[in-house]
Amino acid sequence: MIQAIAIDDESMALEVIKAHASKVPFLELTATFTNAVEGLEYLKSNPVELVFLDINMPDISGVELAALLPKETLVIFTTAYSDYAVQGFELNALDYLLKPFNLVRFLKACQKAQEWQELQPTKEPIFIYVKTAEGQLKVRFDELMCCEATGNYVTFHLRNEKIMSRLTLAEIEKTLPSFFLRTHRSYIVNMRLVDKAERHQLLIDANLFPVSSTYMDQVIEKFEKS
Numbered sequence: 001m002i003q004a005i006a007i008d009d010e011s012m013a014l015e016v017i018k019a020h021a022s023k024v025p026f027l028e029l030t031a032t033f034t035n036a037v038e039g040l041e042y043l044k045s046n047p048v049e050l051v052f053l054d055i056n057m058p059d060i061s062g063v064e065l066a067a068l069l070p071k072e073t074l075v076i077f078t079t080a081y082s083d084y085a086v087q088g089f090e091l092n093a094l095d096y097l098l099k100p101f102n103l104v105r106f107l108k109a110c111q112k113a114q115e116w117q118e119l120q121p122t123k124e125p126i127f128i129y130v131k132t133a134e135g136q137l138k139v140r141f142d143e144l145m146c147c148e149a150t151g152n153y154v155t156f157h158l159r160n161e162k163i164m165s166r167l168t169l170a171e172i173e174k175t176l177p178s179f180f181l182r183t184h185r186s187y188i189v190n191m192r193l194v195d196k197a198e199r200h201q202l203l204i205d206a207n208l209f210p211v212s213s214t215y216m217d218q219v220i221e222k223f224e225k226s
Contacts, residue, residue: 002113006032007039007065008054008078013099017052017078020106027110030129036060040068046138048073050113055079066093074116076109124177130156130165137163145193145204147172149186159205181222184212191222
């Protein structure tokens with residue numbers, strides 16, 4: 001899944017991108033901004049892989065903003081002015097969408113992003129978004145001690161808080177990096193954060209998480225390989 005945002009000073013243009021993005025199964029548009037500076041601030045704490053970026057904006061142009069983005073962030077420029085195309089590609093933009101663009105053209109640009117992503121060395125993710133009653137919350141793996149099945153919910157035990165989401169442990173297990181390990185029918189533990197391992201429990205920051213007999217061998221194997 002490609003995480004993306006869109007920045008355009010015209011709200012109608014953002015609505016078009018939202019509508020198109022909702023039809024692309026491998027794209028998640030996490031936020032939109034009519035203010036370029038606000039979009040840049042969001043990116044400081046919410047890194048994404050792709051930015052749909054209008055070029056002709058007040059205060060700071062899309063070209064100027066693109067130069068401030070991390071080099072690994074993909075940019076697809078969107079503008080009503082074809083004169084900007086050359087300038088856009090000089091900044092190594094992935095694509096250039098000339099307004100008004102239809103779903104087919106939008107999808108083609110997104111496929112370029114997908115192809116580029118597939119060519120990159122495999123990297124383990126550093127966070128996920130979790131759906132809660134308060135909305136989509138970002139959960140960083142370096143803060144997530146374990147996931148616990150609680151009835152029809154999963155409780156995410158972070159170092160400073162707990163978050164609950166209505167899903168199964170099997171569902172969340174598919175999205176976790178390889179350093180998370182099932183230690184119990186109801187627990188998946190972040191093995192990178194384990195401070196101490198005892199016979200039937202793991203210690204993380206004074207928190208104890210169980211290890212059942214069923215999963216004991218794979219927990220021991222994980223420690224032997226680390």
